[in-house]
Amino acid sequence: MFNHDHLKRREISALRSQRWYAPNTIRAFAHRQRSQQMGYRREEFLGKPVIGIINTWSDMSTCHTHLRERAEAVKRGIWAAGGFPVELPALSMGEVMVKPTTMLYRNFLAMETEELLRQHPIDGVVLLGGCDKSTPALLMGAISMDIPAIFCPAGPMSSGKWHGQVTGAGTHTKKYWDQLRLGAITQHDWIELEGAMTRSIGTCNTMGTASTMTSIADAMGFTLPGASSIPAADSRHPQMASLCGETIVDMVWYDHKPSNWLKRENFLNGIAAYLSLGGSTNAAIHLIAMANRAKVQLTLDDMAELARHIPVLANLFPSGEKLMEEFYFAGGLLAQLSKITDFLHQESVGVTNQPVSQWLENAHCYDDDIIRNLDNPIVPLSQGCALTVLRGNLCPNGAVMKSSAASPALRHHRGPALVFDTHQQLSDCIDDPDLDVTKDSVIILRNAGPVGAPGMPEWGNLPIPKKLLQQGVTDMVRISDCRMSGTHYGTCILHVAPEAAVGGPLALVQTGDLIELNIDAGTLNMLVDDTTLARRRADFQPTHRVFQRSWAALYQQHVTQADEGCDFDFLQAGSDVPEPPIF
Numbered sequence: 304m305f306n307h308d309h310l311k312r313r314e315i316s317a318l319r320s321q322r323w324y325a326p327n328t329i330r331a332f333a334h335r336q337r338s339q340q341m342g343y344r345r346e347e348f349l350g351k352p353v354i355g356i357i358n359t360w361s362d363m364s365t366c367h368t369h370l371r372e373r374a375e376a377v378k379r380g381i382w383a384a385g386g387f388p389v390e391l392p393a394l395s396m397g398e399v400m401v402k403p404t405t406m407l408y409r410n411f412l413a414m415e416t417e418e419l420l421r422q423h424p425i426d427g428v429v430l431l432g433g434c435d436k437s438t439p440a441l442l443m444g445a446i447s448m449d450i451p452a453i454f455c456p457a458g459p460m461s462s463g464k465w466h467g468q469v470t471g472a473g474t475h476t477k478k479y480w481d482q483l484r485l486g487a488i489t490q491h492d493w494i495e496l497e498g499a500m501t502r503s504i505g506t507c508n509t510m511g512t513a514s515t516m517t518s519i520a521d522a523m524g525f526t527l528p529g530a531s532s533i534p535a536a537d538s539r540h541p542q543m544a545s546l547c548g549e550t551i552v553d554m555v556w557y558d559h560k561p562s563n564w565l566k567r568e569n570f571l572n573g574i575a576a577y578l579s580l581g582g583s584t585n586a587a588i589h590l591i592a593m594a595n596r597a598k599v600q601l602t603l604d605d606m607a608e609l610a611r612h613i614p615v616l617a618n619l620f621p622s623g624e625k626l627m628e629e630f631y632f633a634g635g636l637l638a639q640l641s642k643i644t645d646f647l648h649q650e651s652v653g654v655t656n657q658p659v660s661q662w663l664e665n666a667h668c669y670d671d672d673i674i675r676n677l678d679n680p681i682v683p684l685s686q687g688c689a690l691t692v693l694r695g696n697l698c699p700n701g702a703v704m705k706s707s708a709a710s711p712a713l714r715h716h717r718g719p720a721l722v723f724d725t726h727q728q729l730s731d732c733i734d735d736p737d738l739d740v741t742k743d744s745v746i747i748l749r750n751a752g753p754v755g756a757p758g759m760p761e762w763g764n765l766p767i768p769k770k771l772l773q774q775g776v777t778d779m780v781r782i783s784d785c786r787m788s789g790t791h792y793g794t795c796i797l798h799v800a801p802e803a804a805v806g807g808p809l810a811l812v813q814t815g816d817l818i819e820l821n822i823d824a825g826t827l828n829m830l831v832d833d834t835t836l837a838r839r840r841a842d843f844q845p846t847h848r849v850f851q852r853s854w855a856a857l858y859q860q861h862v863t864q865a866d867e868g869c870d871f872d873f874l875q876a877g878s879d880v881p882e883p884p885i886f
């Protein structure tokens with residue numbers, strides 16, 4: 304599968320693992336001896352590329368249950384191609400189980416990936432992941448380490464149905480929770496749904512953050528072309544994993560590392576795919592973080608510019624009404640890319656060193672309703688897109704929203720703020736029948752950003768007050784400095800930067816202030832005069848909890864803001880780290 308054209312095959316002596324294994328020294332003796340301790344003969348590893356398999360399996364990473372088996376499939380491919388596979392467990396980040404949020408640990412896994420590769424005799428790596436933050440984390444680490452790397456996506460779970468209705472993981476949880484709160488379904492229904500909604504191995508079966516990020520990785524070239532769409536439970540999934548193992552060995556021989564192929568154009572292809580899929584707003588943060596690692600200049604404005612031209616074409620939850628398995632049968636990501644060729648850099652290559660134009664020779668769309676043409680989008684550009692960037696005196700460095708998932712009636716809205724300083728305060732008050740709120744109110748949650756929470760949890764789909772739900776209100780303008788699950792929808796403005804905890808203007812809003820949102824103009828402002836704002840700024844005191852120890856302390860000290868990717872300042876591209884000495 305790997306395209307060798309114009310590449311020079313390296314000698315075994317050029318591989319970094321040889322520094323550990325080849326010399327006639329007491330240290331290298333120990334490395335060879337310890338490899339034989341595992342039961343391998345010398346001939347099974349000496350003179351071969353050593354391929355790491357970074358596996359994010361764990362019993363708490365529920366979408367990755369099958370990754371232990373997939374690691375075996377990867378090894379099969381590596382052995383077949385003449386490599387020596389070694390499996391390395393890494394932090395598991397099951398999106399639903401990890402509290403307060405996996406985003407707090409994305410940089411942890413990125414750091415762990417980079418350091419696992421650096422500290423060991425690894426020539427190339429297969430990255431096994433897929434649940435939400437695991438994809439950007441693994442890629443960030445691999446980009447920084449800059450050895451040949453291929454991403455093997457976990458694959459989406461099988462489609463679900465309950466009581467004859469399609470159920471998408473995440474997307475429908477909120478819908479049925481609101482129905483339970485209103486008495487429209489019974490407690491018995493709710494418990495039955497709990498056991499029915501996620502019916503197989505794999506990542507969420509909607510176009511949530513997991514599928515968004517694996518599709519972006521695919522479109523950027525980090526996977527075998529089209530691999531992100533293969534359902535986890537399909538027999539073609541372990542076949543793909545095996546081919547990843549085979550491909551990485553070639554990538555090592557030809558030194559096909561990220562710095563040799565990953566360019567700004569790959570990121571733009573990833574953004575084009577993301578927008579056409581109606582993907583998660585989380586992507587805006589991860590793309591910038593990955594680009595920084597690759598020393599590629601990428602901003603929210605680059606995404607906003609493409610978003611002006613690329614409508615949502617994929618008929619997938621939460622923007623549409625189909626699930627990932629149906630998307631695969633409709634042709635999957637390659638078919639999706641074939642619909643947006645005008646926006647793709649087709650000369651770009653990925654891990655196989657084949658140009659995008661060559662991938663697309665294998666693209667076939669079998670269902671034009673699921674994967675639509677540009678002239679028949681799921682949401683016309685006039686009604687919104689996957690990523691709208693807003694600016695104004697409430698978010699000078701930007702805020703984002705998925706305007707395609709917003710209510711048309713709220714595209715231009717002015718209403719009084721109802722401000723909550725903490726999620727606890729919001730939870731305690733939101734269903735109070737005496738809460739002073741109307742459908743025109745703008746609900747605000749602050750101190751929930753990268754530093755404030757810390758970790759910027761997915762709380763941004765703020766609940767509609769129960770008394771308004773009972774009046775039939777299903778959407779309101781909601782603003783926060785946190786994120787929102789990619790499986791959710793509504794007129795939710797997210798990632799407000801700078802966040803309240805570091806003194807961003809969101810910290811200055813008071814309940815009752817008029818807020819004006821104008822999606823068409825790309826603006827979000829509080830209608831408060833400058834003198835009043837200056838007075839409030841002078842009185843500002845941060846109220847978020849500051850951690851003195853633990854990972855959270857390191858995180859709060861070094862995390863950057865949402866518009867900068869929320870990476871650690873000391874992990875962004877800078878001076879290179881030397882190879883470890885071997886004595």
Ligand code: FES
Pocket residue numbers: 366397398399433434435472473505506507511513
């Ligand atoms: Fe793992 Fe959604 S919870 S992908």
